[in-house]
Amino acid sequence: MTRLHKLSRPSRGVGRAAAVAAATLALLLAGCGDRKKDKPATQTAARVNKEEITVHQINYVLAQQRGLPPDQAASAGRQVLERLIDQELALQKAAEQRVDRDPRVAQQIEAARREIIARAYMEKIGGGAPRASPEEVKRYYEEHPALFKERRVYVLQELAIEAKPEQVDELRKTLAGSKDIGEFINYLKAHEYKFTGNQAVRPAEQLPLAMLPTFAKMRDGQTLFNQTPTGAQVIIIASSRSQPIDEEHARPAIEQFLLNDRKRKVVEDDLKALRSSAKIEYVGDYAKGAPDKSASSPLEVKPSKSPLTGTPASAPEPILPVRPASVPSGNALDKGLKGLK
Numbered sequence: 107m108t109r110l111h112k113l114s115r116p117s118r119g120v121g122r123a124a125a126v127a128a129a130t131l132a133l134l135l136a137g138c139g140d141r142k143k144d145k146p147a148t149q150t151a152a153r154v155n156k157e158e159i160t161v162h163q164i165n166y167v168l169a170q171q172r173g174l175p176p177d178q179a180a181s182a183g184r185q186v187l188e189r190l191i192d193q194e195l196a197l198q199k200a201a202e203q204r205v206d207r208d209p210r211v212a213q214q215i216e217a218a219r220r221e222i223i224a225r226a227y228m229e230k231i232g233g234g235a236p237r238a239s240p241e242e243v244k245r246y247y248e249e250h251p252a253l254f255k256e257r258r259v260y261v262l263q264e265l266a267i268e269a270k271p272e273q274v275d276e277l278r279k280t281l282a283g284s285k286d287i288g289e290f291i292n293y294l295k296a297h298e299y300k301f302t303g304n305q306a307v308r309p310a311e312q313l314p315l316a317m318l319p320t321f322a323k324m325r326d327g328q329t330l331f332n333q334t335p336t337g338a339q340v341i342i343i344a345s346s347r348s349q350p351i352d353e354e355h356a357r358p359a360i361e362q363f364l365l366n367d368r369k370r371k372v373v374e375d376d377l378k379a380l381r382s383s384a385k386i387e388y389v390g391d392y393a394k395g396a397p398d399k400s401a402s403s404p405l406e407v408k409p410s411k412s413p414l415t416g417t418p419a420s421a422p423e424p425i426l427p428v429r430p431a432s433v434p435s436g437n438a439l440d441k442g443l444k445g446l447k
């Protein structure tokens with residue numbers, strides 16, 4: 107429930123960032139105010155040779171650190187200032203050596219400039235998206251019981267198996283015919299498959315949204331088999347428990363989710379309109395198989411994130427973090443499993 111509570115107050119991050127910025131500004135200006143009350147406060151935090159580092163630069167960095175408690179603003183502000191000083195020293199030396207003239211550096215600068223300006227435009231366009239009505243929020247809550255009123259917390263066990271495409275069907279059949287997961291693991295070892303195993307506790311909102319309805323229908327002990335680009339993935343529900351979320355607590359997260367989704371849709375529609383009115387000509391090798399002008403934008407956006415966490419819904423992404431072990435013992439995977447159903 108901690109993650110939900112954090113996301114249920116979308117304005118908290120903004121408030122904390124403002125508090126951090128205010129505290130830092132007060133800290134850095136306090137010394138000057140005490141000693142020279144007759145002089146106006148300065149926005150300069152430090153001078154590095156002939157260049158200044160301002161309080162605004164420090165506050166900008168601090169504002170990116172979401173969740174920073176206000177009482178840590180002083181120490182965090184000073185740490186940021188020291189990093190900015192190091193950065194300024196490096197910039198000055200780089201300017202002497204004309205590092206910015208290096209073709210690779212120039213390309214990175216231009217790519218960053220394009221990304222920042224394009225993103226700012228998209229944020230501006232998306233800012234006109236309307237907020238969801240109470241009726242729409244309620245409807246979303248009712249249409250996704252697995253996330254809310256029927257929410258479960260799962261203990262999941264996962265096998266990530268390396269296999270060739272022609273071996274995947276045989277693995278699927280072997281899994282279905284195994285009396286328990288231990289027998290299937292012994293099969294993998296006997297046939298020298300490389301695989302990794304892991305176990306973790308995951309609430310519903312931390313599962314891929316597209317796969318959640320499938321998990322909601324599964325019982326403890328059942329398995330899910332997915333083909334992956336590198337082979338196959340087996341997910342076992344070792345156990346689960348019910349932990350519902352009522353509509354009142356879910357409402358802020360749903361409102362923010364629907365708003366973000368609408369912003370993405372506004373941006374998508376705008377890009378489609380720009381493409382349809384622009385003259386786009388593919389040249390050379392890129393002319394082969396070029397998309398039709400009426401085709402969807404590559405940035406097409408679909409509802410794909412959980413309103414509680416923003417977890418991507420694309421499958422078959424790994425459900426659990428995979429440990430860098432080539433062949434686990436399988437003992438941990440055997441625990442709590444009576445058999446494959």
